[in-house]
Amino acid sequence: MQKQIPFFRAFLTGDELKNVKRVLDSHWLTTGIETKAFEKEFCRFTGAKYAVGLNSCTAALHLSLIALGIKKDDVVITTPFTFASTANVIEHMNASLRFVDVNEDDFTIDLDKAEKVLSSKVKAVIPVHYAGSVCDLERLEKMCKSKKVKIIQDSAHCIEGKWNGKHVSNYGDTTCYSFYATKNITTGEGGMVTSKNSSLMEKIRILSLHGLSKNAWSRYSKKGNAFYQIIYPGFKYNMFDVQAAIGRAQLKKISVMRKMRKKVDALYRKTLSDIDGIRFQKTIKQVTHAHHLFVVDLNTRKSKIKRTKLMEILSMNNIAYSVHFTSLHLHPYYKNKYKFKPNDFPVANRLSREIISLPFFAEMQEEDVVRVAKCFKKAR
Template identity: 45%
Template sequence: MTPELLPFHQASIGEEEVKEIIQTLNSGWLTTGQKTRLFEKTFADYIGCKHAIGLNSCTSGLHLSLVVSGVSSGDEVITSPITFPATTNVIVHQNAKPVFVDVEPETLNINCSEIESKINDSTKAILPVHFAGHPCDMDTIISLAQKHNLTVIEDAAHALESKYHGNKIGAIGNFTAFSFYATKNITTGEGGMLTTNDDHYADKLRILSLHGISKNAWKRYGKEGFQHWELLMPGYKYNMFDVQASLGIHQIKKVESFLNRRVQIVKKYNDAFEKTEEIQLLKPESNIKHAHHLYVIVIKTENLKVSRDKVLNEIQKRGIGVAVHFRSLHLQPFFKQHFNYKKGMFPQAEYLSDRVISLPLYPKMTDEDVSRVIETVLGVLHSFRQ
């Protein structure tokens, strides 16, 4: 009999969220309004930044950051190849070039010691990705950005709770984009938030996120009397709306309790896997707070009879949902065809691309679920041992 599948991820949605959504639907005001503003305010307080702008995704936050930074045709943006396509698609949408730098094997974050050699007159920004919730080496990134006059746009899709040397991610670089996609540490189904401490850019980002017009609907239809909007710049339709925010205002209150449960699960996984020959664990640095968005193991395929994909397939067949974060982007057809990236260019990213497996990690998991994952992974690896 096939065992019931433990999903790779399940969102934790409580009664509060359900009630809030119903209240929003019944209120008749569904688009961007008071609930979005409340979520933005609560989020900014949590991060400790001046401005948080609610958006429909992290991707749009990254895109708007590039737009206001003036990244355009012929420019270059330095980033990591171990990421989701959203990170680089937005660079390409600006007709700029994603310039990859290899990753560190212990964290899968961009290797900051290799960034400077990639900086030239066309470089406009550094776009670090805090992989799995482990902050990148922000001291080096900020000092390189200052030295070469570059903008720092952080992809914090995984890094909501992360801190670097005691400073919250979201209050360090020029712009930071967070994700509330269905599998993220907190969720609004789809959604994102962009943070910045810069007043001038915050206004511009807000305007750009809603068509480029001067007044949003909440202001136009308010009690202050009729108000015309004015088109100030050609903007985008990237705004968060109150149905999403109805989830967000409750999810954000639970962010640290969700993290505490994930930390317990991580500890159980680490204890079970640290002495397993076929597994290499990532090594977090000291002096950071990890958001533990993903639990990634590196399978030493040299010690096995089969490839990582066979291991993945067998774990899933035995009833555990698994995922891969990520296969290096430079080897995707688009990058090979349009930017001439080739195998051999980023050895660490390539090695890890063929070996990483992400295991389920979410607060809804019971201790029995965690034990089942551990037994299944060890059982599969044992069966494929050389």
């Protein structure tokens, strides 16, 4: 058996271990100075004014909806071509979920279709920066401003992304990031929310720690304070210092790792260029792509490649793969609750059946890319 090509492998260089050791040696393990320092450094990288470290991107999305005042039955728009949590958090709010299909070019929200459903009932839109691409954020802001619709960006895939040279954190009301094990930088599990709105972020910070008053955070300083007040029924969503220590080491390498993945992306495109009919995500010049995933649209009608056969061949060759995503409208909960039919979102529906995410990580070698490409030739 040939050596396994994993779907993802975190680029760990020893600095993560050094940082974690520093935290363990300090005997201060929960939220504290490391988390604060990580938030500050994250602001510097993204150009955001404020950042709050959290235990996931899901928490960032959830707290954004609460802090922005989304209420029962308010309409919140997102795409179905995303991970569970983007829509699950809308459900948790008892808001009214409205899916808008993605476009065929870069698989992000179709803004023409989104414009048609924007009405006074819509209170927020959650664009998903799929695989590291970015929709036209200037157009989205313009569309939303006139209708007073809030923008919460699901940037789980897109820590490095920019629109027109401006980092995504500079658009919308909040931007939500993931540091899950396979993300562009990782803390194992973790997330961050950024915004330019200080009062909103103060609310998010309070909500992330049980809704305890701001001065309760002094529990986490040497001065200490045993007394606090509960202002909101908050959550246990805070980031802790061991996570932040790993994140700080990862953040230092973020541009190097993106460059490495960008090279792998180019290698894949070149190596797979003789497979007729398959398609790749398009990137227009306004987009700085974060290169989170390498997704192939098998475009089955033209390429004649069967996804199940390709998956079998990849597995036989000890190569991991994934699918991002099976559209949420095809999953039992959403399908049954909203009575969705597969073709209600034709692009997401087709992509769900015809895309595959190939192994993609910074240290991937040319010979690995060649091994993956060989499987495509056998799958026709």
